[in-house]
Amino acid sequence: MIRERRNKAKLEQYYNKFIDEGVIDPNVHPWIAESWQRSRELGVGRDVFNLNVKLSREELDKRRKRYSTAISFLDGLYDQIKEHFTTYNLSMLLLDQDLYVLKNYAMPFYQKTAGELEGARILEEDIGTSSIGIAYRHKAPFLMFGPEMWIKDCQNGDACSAPIIIDNQVKFIVTVVSVQQEELPYSAMVAMVLSIKYAMEQHLALVSSLNAKHTILDAVPLAVYHILPGGEVAYTNKLGHSRLAGIIPPGSDDKGEGPNLNDVLLNYRHTPIYKGFLGVPSYNREATWITPRKTYEDITTVVPLYGDDGEVDSIVAVSLPIEDLRTLVAHTAGYTARYSLSSMVGSSHVFTTMQDKAGRTARHDYHLLLQGEPGTGKQRLAHGIHQASSRAAGPLIAVKCGDMPQDILEAELFGRGGSEAEGRPGKLELASGGTLFLDEIEKLPAGLQEKLAEALGANELSRSGESVTRPIDVRVIAACDTDLKRLVERNVFSAKLYEIITRSVIRVPSLRSRREDVPDLAIHIIEELAALHGLPPKQLSPEAANIIMSYDWPGNIKQLQGVVEQAFFRTAGDTITPADIIMPGEQGLSKAWKEDKDAFVEAWKAAGGNISRLANILDVSRVTLYRYLKKYGLDKD
Template sequence: MIRERRNRAKLEQYYHKFITTGEMDPNVHPWVAESWQRSRDRGISRDAVTIKAKLTKEQLAARRQRYQAAISFLDGLYGEIRELFTTYNLSMLLLDYECYALKNYAMPFYQKTTGELEGARLTEADTGTSSISLSYRHKAPFFLFGPEMWIASCQNEEACSAPIFVDNQVKFVVTVVSIQQENLPHDTIIALVLSIKFAMEQHLSLVARLNAKHTILDAVPLAVYHILPGGEVSYANKLGLKRLAGIIPAGTTALAPAGEGPNLNEVLFNYRHTPIYKGFLGIPSYNREATWITGRKTYEDITTVVPLYDDDGEVGSIVAVSLPIEDLRTLVAHTAGYTARYSLASMVGKAGIFVAMQEKAGRAARHDHHTLLQGEAGTGKQRLAHGIHQGSSRAAGPLIAVKCSDLPPELLETELFGASAVRGEGRPGKLELANGGTLFLDEVEKLPAQLMSNLVETLIAGQLCRVGENVPRPLDIRVISASDGDLKRLTEKGNFLPALYDVLSKVVIRIPALRSRKDDIPLLAEHIIGELAGMHGMPPKKLSAEAAELIMSYEWPGNIKQLQSVIEQAFFRTAGDTISAKDITIPGETGLSRAWKEDKAAFIEAWNAAGGNISRLANMLDVSRVTLYRYLKKYGLDKE
């Protein structure tokens, strides 16, 4: 607040009148009058400043670090106008939003040395009426004449304070004090403080916006660069720095002023054939596949380059954004398996045993307990896991699936727990990727014994360590596991870790075999036909009565997956809109069950009918998996 020059003698009279009689002169500024009254009511000493609250050295250092942008700006500004402060005996103080003194410039305040004052709290409750307390309270600049100060020993000074706003909130207070008032008009001090306020607010606002942009750029899964003519990198985001670290010589910074950053022209052997070089010729590139050849490695990226023009219409610099192709492949692969593809409603049936199972699954979806799904191969355990995840509070999180029989123990451990960066292949495992969502462990009975122990410890502790490191990482997942066999019986026989069974089986859902709900088979077939038609953009088809009767007459040892395979073949084999009995080939009807042991062609036909699923084929042929593995080896076939 700009104030006209006041008569010093009259101000002194007003002050002493209030101090001695308690009577407030009407000529006292209203803000000052209210503050005097509060200072008196609080019993604040008028003789000298008493430091009531002060930060420790460590606390002050931490605040200075937090507010480095403001302090650095004021340091630079003070360095430019230091001579003015020296000539006119001015001093300056920077305070934070709680009125703790962060830094004292030039002469001391309140007759205190710099060491005494810095870190001290200077609110109205500490020092009484001051320009700091008035500016802070009313959130406006304020000039206070000496006789208006509450502390008598400071009344030979005049001060002007101003709040510094960032994002519409007071973040700092800056104050300038003058001792030789006759040498420097008070309106000059006001102008100085207002100038500092404006410049500082502009600077801090810019810093805040830049920090937000840097945070955004560091968060995106893209490498972002700002490149100057000749190939000098003046800026790179977090991923960009990581990529550059593998290209540029050790110790070179990737964020430097012009002439000091890494030069891509010197490290890229094919620089003149890259989109960057063409960008400086004014040729933009958008989502173009680019190859970067360096002395260490050849990189392949999807790159976008945009030229930036100066006022003369010349290309002054370029922005390059790139996504490593290997990252893109990983992203696509992960995305394909990170969301639920099915809902509980996609599982159809009217049989009482099925409806009861579906209702139990719906209840399981509404809480967060680990859930065990049990049922023969092909009964729909994977689809049910998707439905439970989609119906849960974790639906917005990832759904990560791991088939425990797919990998050898040493690879499965890394797949689940991830690998340490120390080993040169740092990456998260499926447990970590499932954070906030669901981990689906299919064929959980195939977990190696050591992994069972590690997994149960991890789930109980709620944190994991990647393979090769001792850094605990928080874990928040729900596990849905699936077993083709009776997991409890396997546990009782000593083939499965009891502690892990106890953790995974908080809820157990048994999925009925297809032969136990034969009346649902036509309904399931119609549902499969509808999904196929929608998936392939083809007209819907229907089953004839004879076809429905035929599929109901079979036992379906491979369950729904086997039914789906047969219906899929019939769907594409049928030219018209009705699938008849002759369009359907029932597995084993050509005598495969008897011929497969001696006839490779018969075995392959059965293998294909089972969709390459060893569990389904074992059910179809009524033999053990061990026997089938032996015949797979005999016929030179690979398990998919």
């Protein structure tokens, strides 16, 4: 608050009247009157400027580091006007939001040296009425004359304080004290404080905004560059910096210089960046960047920035590395783990031993083999290992090696070369940064076994039909239904690939070797079905549990899943009884539906018209079901 010059003799009378009689003169500013009242109630001494609460040197250093942006700005500003402070015997303080003195500038502040004052707290309860406390309380600049100060030692100088407000919060207080009022007009001191306030608020708001923008730019999966004419990189975000790190000329980083793309890109004049300086923008264009060390491929957007003269001053380039795009596509396609290790149910010794080993193995990054009978849950285990690994943020992609001919499987794994329209990455590339699950790896053709071993050993591959090598970073979890070592001994499986994928081998136990886990598994399957289809949960009666416990389950968990799922949808009530269970080999839907339309329709209704659910119930493929739907004249929708 800007105030007119006051008669100091009268101000001194007002102060003494309050001290001696406790009476506030009507001419006393109301903010000062309130502060005098509070200072008396707090019992603040009036004679000496005491600094009873003070930060240690270590605590002060921590605060200065935290507020280095504000201190650095005020340091620079003070350097420009310090002669003015010396000439007029001015002193200045910078205080933080807790009113601890961060720094003392220029002359001693109320006879206190910088060493005495810095780190001290100057609240109203510490020094009574002051322009600092009033500016802080009312969030407004305030000029206070000497006789209005609470402490007599401070009454020989006038002070003007201003809050530095960011986001409607007082972040700092700047105060200037003058002891030669005759030589310096009050208006000049107030104008200087208000100028400092405005400049600091603008600077700190801009820095805060820039920090937020930098955080946003660092978080996006894009490399962002601001490039000046001639190819100098003026700014880059975190990903962009990491991309440039490998091509910055030696010594440039030490000097704090950005690279000049004209010097490090061998094809600079043929890139979208060069054309951007000619005023030609590019949007989502595939670009190749050739450096002496490596060739990069990006999807790049370049936007020219024009100056007031209509000429291109600089450009902004935004690029998405091709390998990062593949990872994003993999995630979008749903290549993520659906199960955790904790979702696998069992309390038997053989199961918990396997589960513990899987947890330990997940923490390593080498390839591994899951070996066990069909239907034991190897795929779910692979999901759990991926989710518990350091690659959990990357994709999990599954390939069943026995599902397709060799040429199609080769393209599926290694990708296909050719033109931009024809070429595509394979699953080994798409899984980069994550995990590739190879089910039934024993069915992988011999030629592909050797090619896969070579790719995993070198961490690079060539797509089918091309000679260009591409880096890969993938962990393979392979699964086998038979003893893979015997296949190696019979020379029907690659010894080299076997060595690579068997750094660790986890043997998944059969269901008959963990028979005590069957009831818990059945209950877990029921709970998953209820949650998946939004249906009420159902119980498994003790009699039904005894029936499924008595069976050997040669088809393991997959076979148990089919029987329980069929019983779940057949049960009208909330409890599955023996009558609801059709065990493998018994007459029922599993046999009659192939020849009896009514039996098929009954199963179809039990599955709620859902193809995937019916396939699980009848243990057949979706293709087979479509054939029978056509045979019986049923609409799959």
